[in-house]
Amino acid sequence: MEVKRAKRQKVKAAVAYIGASGSGKTLGMLLTAYGMMREKYPDMNDQEIWEKIGVVDTEHERATLYADMTIQGESIGQFLHVNLTAPFSADRYQEAINVLKQEDAEVVIIDSLSHAWENEGGFLDLQQKFGGNFQAWAKVKPEIQKFVKSITANDVHILASMRTKQDYQVEESDTGKLRIRKMGLKPIQKDDLEYEFMTVFQIDQDHYAAATKDNSTMFEGQMEKITPDHGSKLYQWLEEGIDVKQMEEESRQSMIHSLREKATEDEAIEKDIQELEGKAEQSLDDMEMRLLKRVEKIISEKQSA
Incomplete structure (x- = not known):
């Protein structure tokens, strides 16, 4: 076993975006991906940059609604898109990532990871097929490990969303009227999955993101809407190390x-x-x-x- 001095290396992104439905996870990932590729390819035109970005879409092709739109002053182009349907197994997710890699995508957005947990072909479904008891998780574990490796040990940048279980809170607005506010709670995935990522953004219903984990330390203590600048900074940090x-x-x-x-x-x-x-x-x-x-x-x- 050899001991070496630790050296900073170039790494691929593994970033999670967690929030309730409607919080802006998909848009945040698209803007981050665009910022990353704009930083890498400053001489490319916008459409060429968007062709470096691919989306694995488990949400009935909802990501395509953003194509050719201008949101928050940012124009979103025609990114690469794969519609992932059931079964939502680890192999199917990796297959979708591979399809986008073959089309030269350098940033792959997975929207979302939650289907791999609770939908058809996901880990809960697999656990039931193996008997539905505690011992069945031992048989599911290799599939979970394969899934985690697809996200955190791939040779493309991975930006992935997780939906949260929702709760509602009644609160008083500035005008004194009562309003119902949608609250995001625990991510719909295995309990410790978020710890596998280098950066985790928690996004609220007003579309503001806070980094609950950030190995780069660039986003700590901030509460702001995600823009391409987040992607630009992220790419610069990823590239600082030794190749x-x-x-x-x-x-x-x-x-x-x-x-x-x-x-x-x-x-x-x-x-x-x-x-x-x-x-x-x-x-x-x-x-x-x-x-x-x-x-x-x-x-x-x-x-x-």
Whole structure:
């Protein structure tokens, strides 16, 4: 087990938006996604930016109502859209994400995750099929883990909503009249799912969002409507770290260059490399770092013998 110094890495977003019906979760996610892609592609026109955004829609295609609309001064374009119907299994969610990835979506909005809990094919449904008792959850757990991985360990940015169980409160308005206010309570999903996200926005019925969890610390203590600026800031934070994949590729290319130089200077080494490429059925250019290190070790051992 190796101990290394922790280094900040580039990561993909995993952000949750929690609120009652009508709180503005879908709009908030669309605006965040637009801000992220506008930050990444400042030279693209708006429609090209919207084509980088995909929505997995479990809400009877309601997300499409926002297309080509101007809301809060922001124009929403024609984003990519997948209508996800029952069964709402972990595999079906991942399938929908994959379809959008194939269309080059870089931000995937899932609206919503709640169907994977209580609707047909969801975890409660699965638990009943496995016997409906406490022991049945052990059989459901692998599906839940698969579902969580789709959201938090994907290679695209994921913005996901969760509906809340609703309650109503009677309160007095500024004019002295009584009004009924819709209140959002517990998210409709497994109890600790929100802890899997890097940032969680709780949105009230006036469309104001508060970050109840925020690894970036950028949104702590704020109570405001979500705008593309949230996405812009989020993307900048995600990009601050070291690009590990790029560093690994640079190291790989450096090793290939070193081996090629040795082969140019020594015919015996060139012959050894050709022989090793034949055994691996790969050229140096296609080898993973693991194989390149093995080739380098073999060459070094022959040189020192």
